[in-house]
Amino acid sequence: KEDGRNAIRFFNPAMQAVVDAHTRMEIGLRAALDNGGFHLLYQPQVDRQGRPAGAEALIRWSGPDGTTISPAEFIPLAEDTGLIVQIGQWVLDTACAQLARWQQSAATRHLSIAVNVSARQFRQADFVSLVRSAIERAGADPSRLKLELTESAILDDLDQSVTRMNQLRKLGIQFALDDFGTGYSSLSYLKRLPFAQLKIDRSFIHDMAEDEGSEAIVIAILSMSHALSLEVVAEGVETPIQREFLRLRGCELFQGYLFGKPLPIEEWQDFLAMV
Numbered sequence: 001k002e003d004g005r006n007a008i009r010f011f012n013p014a015m016q017a018v019v020d021a022h023t024r025m026e027i028g029l030r031a032a033l034d035n036g037g038f039h040l041l042y043q044p045q046v047d048r049q050g051r052p053a054g055a056e057a058l059i060r061w062s063g064p065d066g067t068t069i070s071p072a073e074f075i076p077l078a079e080d081t082g083l084i085v086q087i088g089q090w091v092l093d094t095a096c097a098q099l100a101r102w103q104q105s106a107a108t109r110h111l112s113i114a115v116n117v118s119a120r121q122f123r124q125a126d127f128v129s130l131v132r133s134a135i136e137r138a139g140a141d142p143s144r145l146k147l148e149l150t151e152s153a154i155l156d157d158l159d160q161s162v163t164r165m166n167q168l169r170k171l172g173i174q175f176a177l178d179d180f181g182t183g184y185s186s187l188s189y190l191k192r193l194p195f196a197q198l199k200i201d202r203s204f205i206h207d208m209a210e211d212e213g214s215e216a217i218v219i220a221i222l223s224m225s226h227a228l229s230l231e232v233v234a235e236g237v238e239t240p241i242q243r244e245f246l247r248l249r250g251c252e253l254f255q256g257y258l259f260g261k262p263l264p265i266e267e268w269q270d271f272l273a274m275v
C-alpha cells in the first residue's frame, strides 16, 4: 500500500493538466454568464398521435473558440463549483420567458416547457421562491412549466423534497423524474413524491431491440408508472419500431431524434408548420 504517498503524487503533470483544464473551464463558464455565452435548444416532445405537446429546454455553451460545448461536459463542473446555481437561474428565466411568448399565441398556447434542475440547484434553501419569481418576472402560466429532477436530487433528503415539491405543485408546476432506471430507482419513494411524469432513460430505449433485459425493464417501468398514475415519456426514440413498441404498451409521450433534434427557437415555427 502506497496510500501515504498520494499527497506527493497528486502533483504529477497529468493531474496538473486536469486541474488547469478545470480552472480554464470555470473561468469560461463565469464569462459565459456575464456575456451571454449560453443558449437554449428546445427538443420536441410529441403525444401518441405525433402532435407536439411541448419541449425540453437543453442548454448549450458557445465556447471561446466558437465551438458548442455540450452540457455533459460542463454541468458536472458547474455542480462542483456551485456555478450551477447561477446557470440554472439563467435557464429558468430564459425558459419561462419563452413559455410566456408561446402562451401569447393560440397556435402554441398548449405547449409546455420542461427544464432540467440539478441536485445542487434543487437543494438551495430558497429554491421555491426563486422559481416563483422567475415565473412572475416572465409572466408565464406555471401549469405549463415542468421541472425535471433526477433521483440524486430528491433522495438525499426525501422529506425536504416532498415539502419543496408540494409547495411548487401548489403553484401549478409539474414534475418529471428524469433518467429513470439509471439510478437508485426504489419504487417505495415514488408514491411519496408528487411526480406527474417519469422519463425512461434513453439507454433502455436504445438497447430494447438487442437486449431482452432492457425490453423487460421498459415494459415493467410502463406498467408500474401507469399503476401509479404517472405519465411516461420515452427519451431517445430514434426508430419507428421503438415508437410502435412503446405506443402498444401505452407510453404517453415521446422525445427523440425520430421526432426532432433539439432545435434553436427560431426553427420551431417551421417545425410546427411541418407536423
Ligand code: C2E
Binding pocket: 043, 057, 058, 059, 070, 071, 072, 075, 088, 091, 116, 117, 118, 148, 178, 179, 202, 235, 236, 237, 238, 255, 256, 257, 258, 262
Ligand atoms: P437529459 O435531461 O436526459 O436530456 C436528454 C438528452 O438526450 C439531451 O442531451 C438530448 O439531446 C439527448 N437526446 C434526445 N433525443 C435523443 C436521441 O434520439 N438520440 C440520442 N442519441 N440522444 C438524444 P443533451 O442536450 O446533450 O443534454 C445532456 C444532459 O445534460 C441532459 O440529459 C441533462 O441532464 C443535462 N442538461 C441539459 N440542459 C441542462 C440544464 O439547463 N440544466 C441542467 N442542470 N442540466 C442540463
Ligand code: MG
Binding pocket: 056, 116, 148, 178
Ligand atoms: Mg432532462
Ligand code: MG
Binding pocket: 178, 179, 199, 201, 202, 235
Ligand atoms: Mg433524461
Ligand code: MG
Binding pocket: 179
Ligand atoms: Mg440524461
